[in-house]
Amino acid sequence: MTAIRSKRNLLSIKQLSNEQIYHLIHLAEKLKDPVNRPSFSGQFAANLFLEPSTRTKTSFHIAEKRLGFDVVELDGIDSSLTKGESLYDTLKTLESLGVGLAVVRQSEVDGLSTCTEGVDIPLINAGDGCGEHPTQSLLDLYTIYEHFQSFKGLHVCIAGDLKHSRVARSNAYALRQLGATVSFVSKPEWQDPTMAQNYITMDEAVETCDVLMLLRIQHERHTGHEETGSYLEQYGLTVEREARMMKHSIILHPAPVNRGVEIDESLVECEKSKIFRQMTNGVTMRMAIIHALMKGEL
Numbered sequence: 001m002t003a004i005r006s007k008r009n010l011l012s013i014k015q016l017s018n019e020q021i022y023h024l025i026h027l028a029e030k031l032k033d034p035v036n037r038p039s040f041s042g043q044f045a046a047n048l049f050l051e052p053s054t055r056t057k058t059s060f061h062i063a064e065k066r067l068g069f070d071v072v073e074l075d076g077i078d079s080s081l082t083k084g085e086s087l088y089d090t091l092k093t094l095e096s097l098g099v100g101l102a103v104v105r106q107s108e109v110d111g112l113s114t115c116t117e118g119v120d121i122p123l124i125n126a127g128d129g130c131g132e133h134p135t136q137s138l139l140d141l142y143t144i145y146e147h148f149q150s151f152k153g154l155h156v157c158i159a160g161d162l163k164h165s166r167v168a169r170s171n172a173y174a175l176r177q178l179g180a181t182v183s184f185v186s187k188p189e190w191q192d193p194t195m196a197q198n199y200i201t202m203d204e205a206v207e208t209c210d211v212l213m214l215l216r217i218q219h220e221r222h223t224g225h226e227e228t229g230s231y232l233e234q235y236g237l238t239v240e241r242e243a244r245m246m247k248h249s250i251i252l253h254p255a256p257v258n259r260g261v262e263i264d265e266s267l268v269e270c271e272k273s274k275i276f277r278q279m280t281n282g283v284t285m286r287m288a289i290i291h292a293l294m295k296g297e298l
């Protein structure tokens with residue numbers, strides 16, 4: 001008899017319906033209270049990060065510990081990937097050792113999808129190169145919902161290095177699906193026609209958007225070094241522009257932030273900024289994602 005493969009993975013935001021996204025937001029809200037958290041005590045979670053990370057890696061670690069998992073951390077330096085072992089064999093090995101959930105960041109776009117056929121444990125995409133970052137998107141959605149209690153009719157402007165941004169790709173898709181209007185600000189060479197057609201200027205964005213989502217310039221994914229001297233004035237959020245934003249509007253950034261490049265240094269922690277709130281919400285949302293996957297709800 002052929003074994004039925006588990007499809008309990010989160011590889012792309014595109015696999016989630018609006019109902020599933022709202023379910024995760026409400027679940028994250030519920031899991032803020034420790035008395036509502038299930039315990040996965042006795043189970044192991046593995047975090048395999050083959051690209052650098054501070055927020056995603058640490059917040060998954062904390063989320064897993066809060067849910068009672070024992071946590072195994074692997075990277076691309078100390079694991080046998082350096083000896084040429086494939087990602088599939090690495091994940092198959094973790095599964096064979098008794099790991100019950102794996103979180104993976106790696107550089108190949110959609111690289112995890114080649115592993116789902118033979119690996120039965122839930123897999124979570126923690127960022128795949130310039131592809132997608134579904135868990136960042138979900139924590140961003142949670143942060144927006146926390147402030148506005150809705151997505152319908154919101155104008156969200158995503159500004160920056162779109163071409164190399166997995167965060168922008170996941171968020172543009174999810175926000176449109178949820179009924180928001182999404183516009184974009186970007187240097188011509190960083191525009192991405194597969195993601196966006198409707199580009200506006202930063203001056204137009206600050207006066208009309210409810211959510212301004214800034215992106216980091218991803219120097220590590222560029223072939224040459226980008227000169228950023230005039231970037232803030234041309235494309236970034238200056239103090240003068242922030243003063244023209246609507247009273248209720250908010251500023252998001254997935255971080256790490258290049259202070260003084262995409263946003264003025266003094267605005268990173270301003271009243272409108274939810275940048276550190278996003279990080280706090282990241283732990284809660286990742287608890288919700290893990291809980292939902294382990295319970296077969298996604």
Ligand code: CP
Nearest residue numbers: 053054055056254255
């Ligand atoms: N936002 C984000 O993915 O940050 P890290 O690269 O530090 O995980």
